[in-house]
Amino acid sequence: MAIFGNFNHMSLGDLLPLLSVQNGALEVFNLEQHPRVTLYFRGGLLRCLYVGGRPADPLQARSTVSRLVSAKRGCFEFAPGAPVPRCPDPLGWPLDQLLLTTVTVQDEIEGLEQLLPHPETVFRQVRSQAPEDERLFDFWRRAQDLLQAGASARELAEELGMPLDHARYYLLKLRQSSLLQPVRARVRPRGNGSVAARLLDSLKRRFLGGRQAWNH
Amino acid sequence: MEPLKVVVSGPVGAGKSTLIRTLSETEIVDTDALTSEAIGKELTTVAMDYGTLTLEDQLLYLFGTPGQERFDFMWDVLTEGALGMVLLVRGDRPEDFPQARRQLDYLLSQQPVPYVVGVTRQDQPPVWGPEEVALYLGQPAERVVGLNATEPTSAVQPLVRLLELMLQEGAA
Numbered sequence: 001m002a003i004f005g006n007f008n009h010m011s012l013g014d015l016l017p018l019l020s021v022q023n024g025a026l027e028v029f030n031l032e033q034h035p036r037v038t039l040y041f042r043g044g045l046l047r048c049l050y051v052g053g054r055p056a057d058p059l060q061a062r063s064t065v066s067r068l069v070s071a072k073r074g075c076f077e078f079a080p081g082a083p084v085p086r087c088p089d090p091l092g093w094p095l096d097q098l099l100l101t102t103v104t105v106q107d108e109i110e111g112l113e114q115l116l117p118h119p120e121t122v123f124r125q126v127r128s129q130a131p132e133d134e135r136l137f138d139f140w141r142r143a144q145d146l147l148q149a150g151a152s153a154r155e156l157a158e159e160l161g162m163p164l165d166h167a168r169y170y171l172l173k174l175r176q177s178s179l180l181q182p183v184r185a186r187v188r189p190r191g192n193g194s195v196a197a198r199l200l201d202s203l204k205r206r207f208l209g210g211r212q213a214w215n216h
Numbered sequence: 217m218e219p220l221k222v223v224v225s226g227p228v229g230a231g232k233s234t235l236i237r238t239l240s241e242t243e244i245v246d247t248d249a250l251t252s253e254a255i256g257k258e259l260t261t262v263a264m265d266y267g268t269l270t271l272e273d274q275l276l277y278l279f280g281t282p283g284q285e286r287f288d289f290m291w292d293v294l295t296e297g298a299l300g301m302v303l304l305v306r307g308d309r310p311e312d313f314p315q316a317r318r319q320l321d322y323l324l325s326q327q328p329v330p331y332v333v334g335v336t337r338q339d340q341p342p343v344w345g346p347e348e349v350a351l352y353l354g355q356p357a358e359r360v361v362g363l364n365a366t367e368p369t370s371a372v373q374p375l376v377r378l379l380e381l382m383l384q385e386g387a388a
Contacts, residue, residue: 003343012344091290114311114314114315115314115318116318117318117321117322118285118288118318118319118321118322120322120325120326121318121321121322121325121326122325122326152325157355182321182324182325183325183327184325185324185325185327185328186327186328195220195274195299195385196379196382197379197383198271198274199271199272199274199276199379200273200376200379200380200383201272202271202274203271203372203375203376203379206271206372207368207376208369208372208376209368
């Protein structure tokens, strides 16, 4: 049996049920602006994922699968029986849950578009407690050094090799968990205290007839 | 004496142009264009609004930023070196709050600028009050002030609060 085709006609979501009963490797190539991806399956689990010939860690693997699920272009070919290579960070993700998880993230990102932070907003870690959610934990673990110093979604996406929207999504979730706060650029004292006082007096005289404005 | 700059920012329709028009002593210069997408009004600011206010011989430039995020490069251009920033949000449009928070977080992480948040339409209930908006934005209550941007004595409140806070913090 040969399994091959193009994401134009068949999505990864359609493929996964077939692959859950196979052992072997799915090669995905000719993706739009993305290197070749190889997914290794055994016993109904995604054991390992390679991007551009290198093993992906769980965070990168999750982002890659999510990207493949929504890919409209890209060829795939399954090699039955291909052995699982050495994988420093084995995945072991059940295929039936994988689709649900990645689709949920993708759907959630689309639903949360209005809430996602600006790509350049810098966030910093304010609590050291790790998140319990597995997806958040993967991101947290990889991003922790950067977030301790302060990093934006764009920087994190570049450093961690993940889509920008995913980085924005994780920052939003960690912020909602009170683990992060946006960094405030430090206001430099201008050493000109009389300016504010003078402007304030003048404003009050002009607009308020000299009334006190505090707490209006 | 060098002119100082106050930037008025916030989502589309928050009342930025109205506030500048209410406070400016000169005819405001605007860069309105017909909207190319459904944002709830026919004209919107695409580069900036500009008005002036002279206080004790000190010229203040009032710059309004475009509300749409695709013009976000203008936020930085206009905010850099400003005396302060007023971020406006419409109190009767809670659906705009996430964008206001995103804009505020972004600008404050990029620009070291003193700021206050103004919640407009306080004269048109039902409307979120400044205390509730402060909670949503994660801001101290004193940073958020309610106003009606069409009424001069009310429209000036964010500027008054901004200067009061600057005085308190000794950052002026």
